[in-house]
Amino acid sequence: VKELFRQTQSYQSIVSSLGSKNIKPWIRGLHGSSIAFLLGSLFQDLANQSFMAIFPSQSDAEKLAQDLSNDVDVSVFPECHNFLYQGISPPKKHTADRLACFENLMNGKPTFISTSIKALLQKVPPNPTINSYFRKVKIGQEIDLADITAYLVDGGYGKVELVEAKGDFARRGNILDIYPLNYDQPIRIDLFGDEVDDIRLFDSNTQRSTKNINQVTLTPVREIIFTDEIVTQWRKRSETLITSKSSPKYTFEIEQITYRLEEGRDLEGLESIIPMLHSHMSTLLDYVPPDTVPILVEPSWVNREAKQLIEQAEQIYQKKWDSNQFMVSPDETFIPLGSLISKLEELQTIH
Template sequence: MKTFVEPLNELKEYNTIKELLKTGVQPIHITGAIDSQKGHFIYALSEKFPVKVIVTYSESKAKEIYDDYRIFDKEVYLYPAKDIIFYNADIHGNAIVRQRLQIIQKLIEKKPITIIMTIDGGIDRVLPVEMIASKVIKLKTASVINVDEMREQLVHIGYERVAQVEGPGQFAVRGGILDIYPLTDDCPYRIELWDDEIDTIRSFDVESQRSIEQIDSITIYPATEIVLDPARLSMGLKEIQKEKETYAAQLKKEKKFDEARRIQEVVEEFQEKLEMYSGSMGMESFILYFYQNTVSFFDYFRDQECLFFLDEPNRCMERGSAVELEFRESMMHRIQQGYILPRQIEAVYSLSEIQAKLNNRPLIIISTLDYNVKEFVVKAKENLSVKSIQSYQNNFEMLIKDLKHWKERGYRVVLLSNSRTRAKRLSEDIGEHDLPSFYSEDLERVVNKGEIMVSYGNLHHGFEYPLIKFVVISEGDIFGAERKKKKKKRVYEGTKVNSFTDLNIGDYVVHENHGVGIYRGIEKIEVDNVTKDYLKIEYAEEGILYVLATGLDVLQKYAGADAKKPKLNKLGSIEWKHTKAKVRGAVKDIANELVKLYAIRQSKKGYCFGEDTVWQTEFEEMFPYQETDDQLAAIEATKRDMESAKIMDRLICGDVGYGKTEVAIRAAFKAVMDHKQVAYLVPTT
């Protein structure tokens, strides 16, 4: 990265800060830093540190820093903060846990990494990294394993046993085959056994279940941050039971009988979830009952050669204070109502404790304005002279004027575009105005004084170091381009019901065993002296079915209350069974027809389209939205079929507004570029 770092060697403040870091002087406060220049300066200062942690004040700012930093370092990760108030609101999702454990994996393996996070990402209590490392499973060919013991071990470290592996955090056992999808990996693995010895290990594709490549070994990291073995689980449950009885007795003594009954029900429900999910979900607020030795994520770097950066400390402290206050107030309200146990209030660290942890680490504080940081004892302060780049708003003449001015004064200028095609064209356009410029993707090339380099890359904003005559200009500065926006997705009416909040009274639902009915709300029903929530479903001829609120997996939303009224099924009748049997028969007939059709097509050869042209690339780069992962997968699969000799027949399926048209338009453009005609049929005018 000499293109960006080399000019800073001429900056006095930069060299001073590097010397201070060598002598161990910290915290250091850097003022005058702005926008994308912060990421540039952070990278240059921390180039010799294998681990960097950038702490900021909001998720949007963390994402912005992440986007900017990727041009300097590809090994950069976002560490998401958990919602510590609604810690068990989504017990089925593991996306956040997966992101966090992927970072922990890098730390355990001592790999270089840059971590970007918000201040509240270090507030929750977690297990020491050494404890997570001790639960890692390593398997290699020719080693001997006990399948039953391995199954138990995988369950204890958070993996879910399923019939067929379909996503991260799952495993399946079928005879002498063990399929495992490590939570931190990008693909699952199939382990074939010869008796109790590992014969082969292969990665495979989830959709086709076909092998990809054979490997010698795999490393399986836990699928949960809170690992519970049977002994620790039993000990923790005893602690919870003991505190529940003590607290319930206290509430009864205060004549708070409803609250005493409620805390008993809450604890019983938690114990049920522990049994259902093997202690791997919704554990955050109960962690102190199972582990006394907990740490903050900031403690993970005690034995690492790591440098911390705190972006805009005042705003970080405001964010941390607000999160802590919200948590304390929420928990105090809930404990008064009998929803939590007393020790759950201590599930997070205080902001003062977090400040102390940061104070004990090599720390650089970065801010735009010069102000006193009262929370930290600053040992040194340096002010940078940096300017932002004015937006040219498509005024190319003004850009050329500034480039000529900078060239005459011996500036080094780097222009960035997030399109290689546009970057090359930009270099040519600048050259036509008697300004020698060149396009290069070699970011190790040192830009000389008076040179203008155009490269591929993306920054939100450009910046200028006037004292060393170095300028970086982003494409957004030149064209005023808006950041790509994510498309808003509509809620598909036929999805599984994950929470009773997904339903409104009057919505039509489908029960997998009883058919179509109407959701009539939630009722409390007492069974065996235990009161639980049940969903009330109304069927034809005034039939009523009650479904336990924890059994939502058997329900699917059919349509909203304002949709066209479907025919309701009758409880106890065989009508729904006949309907399912007819559908199964129809699907079987269609499958037979498709097998015959594809057998005929397989024997014939189709037209092979050429690879993407420069025009195709430029056309796709003009798409004003950020493509979704599903869109990119569909586009890639469609092009792959077009470029093969196989007769193409592909269905692109999705709800309104999901981006199907863009997939079709790109395929049509590719066909036209190969001098073929395209027929585009639509249902209405």
């Protein structure tokens, strides 16, 4: 069926239009699984290009990934603003999925990303910062065990006696056990002196090795690593925040965040202040190759959801401001919709 579909004039016309930067295809009449059928075929036929499907909701983005699971490896870039409004950290699965998208894009690998407009509007740290989050460890490499341990602690891993859950790590002499977010099993790194002698996956229940591997890519547990530089940047911003509002309650909240950062404990939900810790922020679109094909699915619904997101954020922010509660402003958290549309127009967007 797919081969017959590829031979149709309509499909050939779409493929041909994607070869011309002056043509931005508009496709109508597709619903449900037919969207996945078309996009999966295009991604396979244009194998050297990345695709980004942008949906009105995260559930739609997840459904596309499920529909294509047998044919295409789709990376879902989930939204996380609702968790930050509530002062809680996004689930580890969300963080792992988001970091996986960044890693694939920075490695130059043709990637199919499925996301929502709300996730795309949220600003993300710039490329050099995200790139520094990933640590590759391979057999034969010399590493500083103290440095890796500090990286894990700063990245949100918890030191335990026995590694059982994602985000755990344990050190016993020259053996380092880590359960990264991006692996289905924990990793055991065995050193001979400073040199990595062996890397193995192991079962968290039996603690027995299951597979030898040559290298591992470590990621933080959060979408931020709270280094000394980050804490210093927050101190500078906090001074400005405190002078912006004459309120003991507001000042206390700011000082509590400073205390939590300095102590390195109780960092739950502090991902919300990420926009205040960098001189400039980026969007996911800043990471994609210039020949990436974005697909706006149901553009009118996407536009409506984007406007609702900003309106909701502004209402929550104003309510907190009036109640002398701290919240990062929507202007710092989200890119304006008009700016996002301009970025999309620079690419060959399918509507």
